[in-house]
Amino acid sequence: MSTTTPTSATAAGTDGGPVRESAAHAFEVRASDTARSDAERAALMEAPVFGTVFTDHMARVTWTADGGWRDHRVEKHAPLQLNPAAAVLHYGQEVFEGLKAYQHADGSVWTFRPWANAARMAASARRLALPELPEADFLGSIEALVRTDAAWVPSGAETSLYLRPFMFASETFLGVRPAREVEYVVIASPVGPYFSSGVKPVAIWVVQDYHRAGPGGTGFAKCGGNYAASLLPQQEAYAHGCEQVCFLDAVTNTELEELGGMNVFVVGADGSVSTPPLNGSILEGVTRSSVLTLLGEAGREVHERPIPLAEVRAGLEDGSVAEVFACGTAAVVTPIGRLASGDFDLTVGDGETGAVTAWVRDQLTGIQYGRAEDRHGWMHRLI
Template sequence: MTAPTFTATLTQNPAARSETERAAILADPGFGNHFTDHMFLAEWTPDDGWQDARVVPYGPLQLDPATAVLHYAQEIFEGLKAYAHADGSIWGFRPEANGRRLARSAHRLALPELPLEWFLGSIRSLVEADRAWVPSGEERSLYLRPFMFASEVFLGVRPSQHVTYSVIASPAGAYFKGGVKPVDIWLSETYSRAGSGGTGAAKCGGNYAASLLPQQEAYEHGCEQVAFLDSVEHTWVEELGGMNLYFVQSDGSIVTPELSGSILEGITRDSILTLARDLGHEVVERKVSIDEWRGGVADGSITEVFACGTAAVVTPVGRLAWDGGEVDASHGEIGPVTAAIRAVLVDIQCGRAEDRHGWMTRLV
């Protein structure tokens, strides 16, 4: 069924935070701690398709105990940011790519695909309603979380016949307080994030739930993130719990694990591949074994390791630890290649550098 042209109604929040309350939050928002005054909602059924697009006061969702998502985990989500530029305009970084990935995730989870027009419309509608919540300043942004879930009240293993789509927003401060610092990584040799033919390439909560126990192990070993290997041979590096990986070679080339069906196709990942080529680096997407990572850092053929994701943008990787050993390519500092790529990407997002690739979309 073809979705109708996107239009959304707005119901103002009568209990919206005061300017003083909002200013106090924006002074130090952290990440994922506070939420704006409104949220976006829409519904889908097989007979009526997508309908009832609306921006309403932020508040709890009322779910019946038999709501399908609570039992069968049929849900997906996205993550992207809105940036305030110096002229007061607000821009999104490649939101069209997020909308297309949401559609791919929906297909894999047997959910209805949201038209790109509706995805962009939902983002714009919420940002316009909560424009005052978009923080300004170095590396500050409004984090946007679109998500979709099976909302039919039914117990049975089949695709839901009622689906709810929503967008919420949260002001975000700089990910690294006091400057960018390398993160330490624990190698999970027992657990896998996703398997061949599974949902690894979709952005669904189950993938993240599967990472939490090994993430807890990482904390117990003094590390902040966990690295996962493939689920078949337990040999090939895939990704961190929520970030893609890159390896800078001694000849200046950059290698990243190739997409395998169980690795999330990160939008930041794709952007970095383009920017690295712009900066003169040869970029190679191929399989990377864990022995290549460990041995390359040890013998100097790998000079930097970094990761990327929406929240942190680009993160230098420091120590890789496992039962019986560790290596460290960072020596406690961000490497020059990592720093250069990160600076170019952040400058484009914040409107300080030319957007040569047409990645920025004006939202308001």
């Protein structure tokens, strides 16, 4: 793992390719006049709950159809001013990303495969008819913000600084067309485990009456509409004592696709691992991709294939399915201990975290927190 401090113009760590360019030097830092004191910050970070506390600053870049990307800055975290006729409020033209900054034992701060997030955000933007933010600006915005708010990066176990880049149509216009004015913003939040119960098996409600996305839609894009569509089924899951919802495909209503915010994996009793294929309606998870790589390198038989719900139900009943887990940036790798729906309620294995799930999580978090060798150059140093 590299220990060279990156400059403002280059990225430390690659996915096996050339060093990435960063535009961190282009971001003007406009210090907040209401930054919290050390004592106030320490109190807020004592037991961080996901997405409830935010740092003092945010990174921002403005785009116009005539001028392109301009005004790169880090400024005070504050409410955004929008005209009631802003296009995003009426047509949902927005996309977002999620990644984390991790503090290592030596005090350095790193993030995980940010160029993959930059590429996915560009793909999401294309689908939503938004301008594509250059990778150098994406990396630069994260670097500039984390360096400005470095004191907000937590150091406790299972803690990190969650980074939320997002882009939205800010133009004041009610006509139905792509916006000619867009804002890109990054905010940051110190976080602990995604689930309040911590890292332990969760219960999943398999919804059979609603779908998250369909062929030709926006399922592969990380946009708010996909998540809004998951909220009513999520309420149904809560009502049945489950923490999350799993969606089936919209064509046959028989195959697993993904959870409301995570990809899903099924582990066979023979040690093989399967996950639904990227079919245009499933988000191409950065964590998903990394898990597939780690499992393949460990010599496991890995399949990206359609997974019928009937197969999983039968496998849980006869023991041929040993584990089920979910993965994503926020929750990392989460064991699933129960699958339920209107016509079944099944325990996964013995209801505890399985060996494969635990191994994958340990490998991934070991790399992210600097406890394990980064053989792939997945980590990118911020400070």
